Each structure stands twice: as C-alpha cells, then as structure tokens.
Amino acid sequence: MKEKKSPKSSISSTSDGVILPQGRMSKKWSKRTRRNFLTGIGFSSLWIIGFLAFTLYPMAASLYYSFTEYHFKTAKLWIGLANYLKLFKDPLFYTALGNTCYLVVVGISLTIVISLTCAILLNFKVSGQSFYRVIYFLPSIVPTVAATLLFIWVLNPNQGYLNTLLGKFGIYGPDWFKDPNWSKPGLILLSLWGMGQTIMIYLSGLQDVPTSLLEAAEIDGANWFQRLRYVTIPLIAPLTMFILIMGIIGMFQYFAQAYVFANAGAVSGALGSPLHSTLFYSLYLYQVGFMQLDLGYASAMAWVLFVIIMVCTLVLLRYSSRRVYYAG
Amino acid sequence: MNRNLQTMTTVFILIAMILVGCAPKVTPAATQAPANPVPATAAPATQAPSTQAPATQVPTVAGNPIRIWLTWPEAPAKMQAYFDGFTAETGIKTEVTTNAPYDKIIAGMSGTSAFDLLILGDIYSVSMFADNELIQPMDNIISTQKIDVNDMYTGPRTECNYKGKYFCLPWGTDDYALFWNKDMFEAAGLDPNKPPETMEQMLDYADKLTKTDAQGNLTQVGFIPDFPWEHSDLYLAMYGSTWQSADGTKIQFDTPEMLAMMKWQQQFYTRYGADKVSRFLASAGNYKGADSGFYTNKIAMLVDGEWQPGVDYLQKYRPDMNYGITSMPYPAARPDLKGTVVLWGTVVEVPSNAQNLDETSKLIAWMMLPKNQTDMMIQIPNLPSSHAAAADPRWATLPDLQIFIDMMNSAKAQPIYVGPETYDILTAISTIQEEMFLKGADVATLLKSTQTDLQTKLDAALKK
Numbered sequence: 040m041k042e043k044k045s046p047k048s049s050i051s052s053t054s055d056g057v058i059l060p061q062g063r064m065s066k067k068w069s070k071r072t073r074r075n076f077l078t079g080i081g082f083s084s085l086w087i088i089g090f091l092a093f094t095l096y097p098m099a100a101s102l103y104y105s106f107t108e109y110h111f112k113t114a115k116l117w118i119g120l121a122n123y124l125k126l127f128k129d130p131l132f133y134t135a136l137g138n139t140c141y142l143v144v145v146g147i148s149l150t151i152v153i154s155l156t157c158a159i160l161l162n163f164k165v166s167g168q169s170f171y172r173v174i175y176f177l178p179s180i181v182p183t184v185a186a187t188l189l190f191i192w193v194l195n196p197n198q199g200y201l202n203t204l205l206g207k208f209g210i211y212g213p214d215w216f217k218d219p220n221w222s223k224p225g226l227i228l229l230s231l232w233g234m235g236q237t238i239m240i241y242l243s244g245l246q247d248v249p250t251s252l253l254e255a256a257e258i259d260g261a262n263w264f265q266r267l268r269y270v271t272i273p274l275i276a277p278l279t280m281f282i283l284i285m286g287i288i289g290m291f292q293y294f295a296q297a298y299v300f301a302n303a304g305a306v307s308g309a310l311g312s313p314l315h316s317t318l319f320y321s322l323y324l325y326q327v328g329f330m331q332l333d334l335g336y337a338s339a340m341a342w343v344l345f346v347i348i349m350v351c352t353l354v355l356l357r358y359s360s361r362r363v364y365y366a367g
Numbered sequence: 368m369n370r371n372l373q374t375m376t377t378v379f380i381l382i383a384m385i386l387v388g389c390a391p392k393v394t395p396a397a398t399q400a401p402a403n404p405v406p407a408t409a410a411p412a413t414q415a416p417s418t419q420a421p422a423t424q425v426p427t428v429a430g431n432p433i434r435i436w437l438t439w440p441e442a443p444a445k446m447q448a449y450f451d452g453f454t455a456e457t458g459i460k461t462e463v464t465t466n467a468p469y470d471k472i473i474a475g476m477s478g479t480s481a482f483d484l485l486i487l488g489d490i491y492s493v494s495m496f497a498d499n500e501l502i503q504p505m506d507n508i509i510s511t512q513k514i515d516v517n518d519m520y521t522g523p524r525t526e527c528n529y530k531g532k533y534f535c536l537p538w539g540t541d542d543y544a545l546f547w548n549k550d551m552f553e554a555a556g557l558d559p560n561k562p563p564e565t566m567e568q569m570l571d572y573a574d575k576l577t578k579t580d581a582q583g584n585l586t587q588v589g590f591i592p593d594f595p596w597e598h599s600d601l602y603l604a605m606y607g608s609t610w611q612s613a614d615g616t617k618i619q620f621d622t623p624e625m626l627a628m629m630k631w632q633q634q635f636y637t638r639y640g641a642d643k644v645s646r647f648l649a650s651a652g653n654y655k656g657a658d659s660g661f662y663t664n665k666i667a668m669l670v671d672g673e674w675q676p677g678v679d680y681l682q683k684y685r686p687d688m689n690y691g692i693t694s695m696p697y698p699a700a701r702p703d704l705k706g707t708v709v710l711w712g713t714v715v716e717v718p719s720n721a722q723n724l725d726e727t728s729k730l731i732a733w734m735m736l737p738k739n740q741t742d743m744m745i746q747i748p749n750l751p752s753s754h755a756a757a758a759d760p761r762w763a764t765l766p767d768l769q770i771f772i773d774m775m776n777s778a779k780a781q782p783i784y785v786g787p788e789t790y791d792i793l794t795a796i797s798t799i800q801e802e803m804f805l806k807g808a809d810v811a812t813l814l815k816s817t818q819t820d821l822q823t824k825l826d827a828a829l830k831k
Binding site: 198214217228314332 | 646771797
C-alpha cells in the first residue's frame, strides 16, 4: 500500500481508500472496491431479483390489500382499518386461532418430548442401530398429501389400524373424523408420525455432548436420569430452542393436512369439519381468500398471523438469550 | 478486468435465461384425444350411439385453440373426443382440461387468461363469480349466436339469470330421485316393488332395514339423508318451502317447514346413535367406487341423480343390482307435493378475461344445439336443458331416465334461487347439520340464530 501525502493537508490516501486524520476511512470508494462491490451484486442479483419479485413485492402488496376492500377483479377500495376491525369481531377468527394454538402448544410439546425420547433410544449402542434410525426417519420423507391420505385409512374409526389395535386392548377407539374432541389429536398423531427430522436433529445434538462431562457426573454419583436432566438437556437446549422456534413458525401455518383431510372425504361438510374443530388459521385464511373471494380480509388475516409469529419468535429469542446455554 | 467482465456477462445471461424460462405460460394440462368425434363407450345396446356429422374437409382456423376447463372428473380423452366434433365442423381447435380444482379456476379467471370457457358442475358459484366480475354476461353471445333461451327449461334458465343478465347457460340438468335396493327390501320383509311413499314411511322402512352386530355397531342401514351429500334443498321443497324467498330478499330458515325438514333428517342419526351412524359412514366406502355402501348392500335407499343408472355408476359397479327408482317421498300431510323436484345442473360460463371470444361464442352455440347437447348428455347421462333436446328419440331408449325427465317436465320442478348469499347458506346448512347430527343439538335454536345471521348478511349484500 503506497502512501501519498497531500501537500496541503495531513490527509493521506492509499490505493484502496483515503485515510483521513485520526485514521478514519473516507467514504469514497476506490475503483477496485467499487468493482468488487458490483461483482458481488452481480452474483447475488439472482437472489435479489427473486427476493424483490417473490417476497418483498407480495408482502408490500398484501399489506396494501389489507387496507382495502378487494375481490380479485373489482377495484380496490381503500377502507382503512375496517378489515382488521372486522377480524377482531369475527368469531371464526378466534375459533381458528384457538385451534391453531392448540396445535402449537400440544403438538410441539409432544414433538419435542417424543422426538428427544426417540433420539435418546436411538443413541444407545445396540445391534441394528442404523436400521432403527432409518425406520424412524423414513416417515418424514413421505410427501404430506400421501401421508395424510394414508392416515385417513389408519384413523378410520371402524376399520382403521389404530382403532383395531386399541380394540385388542379393550379400548373403544374414538371417531377421529367426526368427533370434534378427537379430530385435532388425530392430526397431531399424523404430525408425530413424521417427526423423523426432529429426531435426527436431537440425535446429532446428543452425539455432541462431551462424554467427559457425563463421566464426571457419573463419578460424582449422578444416575442416568440425573445426567440426562442436569447435563444432557441443558447442553442440547439450543437445539430445543431451534426446534421450538421452527415448530411454532410451521405449526401456525398448518394447512395441507387439514385441507387434504376435508377434501379426501374423511369428513363431510365444509372445511374445518367437524364443527370447525379442524378450522386452522391458514385454512380459514384460504377459505376467506379463495372461496369467499375476499382478498382484502384475507390479507389482513395474513398480516395478523405474521405479527403473532413474529412476537412469539422474539419472545423466545429473548428468553433463549437468558436461559439457554450456548457453548462457544 | 476481462475475467470479471466475462463473469458478469455469464451471470447476466443466466439471469435473462431464467427470466425467460419463468415467464408465465398459460397452458392447462390438456390431453389431445385422437380425432374421433364418436367416443366408444361401454353403454349397453339400448343407448343409441352418438351421431356426429362425418368430418368433411374443413380447413383448420389459424389461431389459439379454445381452452375449455371442466370441474367434472370425466376422462379428458372422452371430453376431448366430444369437442373434436366441433373442430371437425368448424376447423376451430379446442383444448380440454377436466377435474379443474376450484382455486386454480379462481386464479385462472383473475389473473392471466387461463381458459376461454368454464363448465361448472354446479350453479351456486355463479352469483359469487358475477359479483366479483370473474365471469362476463352472455347476453351478447346469446343474441349474436341466436341461442334460443326460451326453449330451455325454466328452472335451469332462471338459475343462470342473475341481476337481469345471463351469466351462464345451462348445459345438462340434474334432478334427484330415490333409489332403493329391492333385494334388501325383500330380505327385510318389505315388498320389493313398493318403495316408501311418504317421508314418515322412510323412517319406518329404515328401522326395518337397519341391522347391528353383537357389539351394537351398525352393519346395514336403511337410509342416511346426507349420503353421499346433503339434499336439504330437495327435502325442504318436499315440505313446501325454500331457503330463500322467490325474490331473494328474505332468508327462510325460521319457517316451520325448515324446522320439520331438519328434524326429519336428524331422526336418521339420533334413533340409531349419532356416533354409530358416523362410524358406519366412515366405512361406507367411496360414493363412486365398488366399495360404495349402496353398491355393497350396506345402504338400502339412496337419494341421487339421473347419472346413477349410467355407465360410470350402477352399470359399472353393480350391473346386477335389482333396484328401483321413484320420486322423492313427500310428507304425509302434503300429498299435493308428490313429484316435487329441485333442478340443479351443469352450466357454461365465460371468464371476463377470455381471449378467444368469437370462437368461444361459436362453440357455445354448437354445444346448445339439441343434437350436440344430447350427444354429450346421453352418455353420462345428464338431462337435457332444452325442450328441443329432450325431444330427441334417443332419450326413450333409456327407460331409467324417464322418471327424471318426467319430473323435470312437471310443473313441480323448481329452480334453486341463486343469489349473493347462496354460498353462505350452503355453509350454514352444513354447520347446522353437523351440530344436529353429531351433537343432537336443538334444531330450532340453531335455525333461529342462523336466520338472524344470514338475513343480516343478505341485507348488507343487497344494499351494495
């Protein structure tokens, strides 16, 4: 780097930039810096164009639509906050939100507990370990629609495998399709069947737990459960936080399974049958937008969902900064 | 420098290629059937084969083919073969897509033009599409192509007239009757040739026809009012009322007739146990499949349309079934309503963004010709929508259809009122039925609250 001194000031410049007094860099870019920047922009231009066209523009457009009365082809009429006010007076909004929150709380809790348990079991050194790991992972790669159609058979109240199995233990299985108390648990069972990826995440985390810590705890007299409770679980807490955040984001947008359930004839009647028990937020949004053709209202719903997910995520991130141990 | 320039150039070429490749291309998943205007069907010998005019050497018209979307799940090749008859006569090509899903239809009508003609298997969405400017009025097509709407049956024609304009044209009419399994009747000690005449008798017959196993689970039922789908419109017509007043300004959910009709339906669930009936229904098979409860002698009586005796249903899955068809029973207190029927049907609509409007107009006119209409409807079968089409001698070769045609021709055939709240009405009925079937809820309370809610929505919609 060749330093040049201006004859009239103490400012010096280099081939990369101008160094001001006190060592600060000038904002003026050199040709090389500008060239490098443009090259970087060029390489990332594909993503930028995609982001602008398929993410930012639709988001901005939907935000605008949420303040209008808009029905596809009709002119967009500005109505201010009317859609949002209508939303908070809509009983089905609360029903859909309640159903979704049920899924989030119960579904994610069970997913975390059961997948961690499976991961712990799959971490034991037993013969056929690889085989078991494959078996548990396979359901997660079955496409959503195929899995849902399969579960319509599994959950058939008369001839389905689950009720037949329960019958062998003297348990009269519920009507998973028509009983509003059991329709959501049925869908949660479907989600649990496909939790192979979560199991694999936990499995990789368990294998990262330093054995020295576990040995030290064992030497100190900790039993298996205590080692799990005080060593393993805190060390895999970051993974749990990740699964929790991703699970919340995913579950709040739960749609495909409920839609296939309704349309495959598992339940008769409108979307969300029976008795609106499977009317989840995204499903209701779809119904409003594409069946009632009220895009303005549907856009308002979408933004409310965005805010809810954002708030939940921020709360969890704030919690994690205080309570989750991040090694390194 | 040169290397960077080369890299940048490569990147921009890639971007350009991707943008060109991703440009919207409106090509529905059509299948091209062989150019045979007379499709071979498995119809019995009593059905006269479709007679299309032999294809003379008509020059192909340059330009885009007419894109036709149907919500029917008919085989694309069969539909394409039918429309190839139009191509043979006019040289204008067509491209058919069947089983089009609802959301893709909405997207196709609201965005870049995806199709020129929509054939919908129901009429309740006409008002919604019209209010949202997704379909265009067809009055101009009717006048320029000289389509005789006055020859069409009043019911289907009325359903297409919304706010004084024809937003659709009927193309195949549906009405419903009661099918019964004679062998099951005989096995239950009933006269196989004497179906129930009144709705009260239906309950008695259902009691005799319903069987349970040792655990109390239903193994056979007489009748389920909403299998394969609900027919509240027909049942309500049998009680002498409708969901909505004739002028469309009043919701009529709080009438004694509506209450009586809903309570009649509820009894088919509550007298056997709603849980047991819904479990039975879960294993009643698919409506259109060999495992359907009606085809496997699990359900003795069925309310269904004129297509049920056709090649895709009874003839395919139970050609040996000993069945009868009769008009829907009436309430014992209303013998004057015997033979009442509600008319539904298929309609053709033109999206607002249709591109090939001239060619599409010609196609619509061709479809409405009595011979061409009969060519398609007799295969399914559906009923003709016009008197001229109904006069085709081929209909007489289908004896099972005569009762449906007679009902359609009678003065008691009623259209469905199609208005801005039709979708909400259907949704509300579905919800009420769930409440009253599954929970045994008080019907009067449900109807009263729904009446208030729907009337409020209707008043708001009518003010717009």
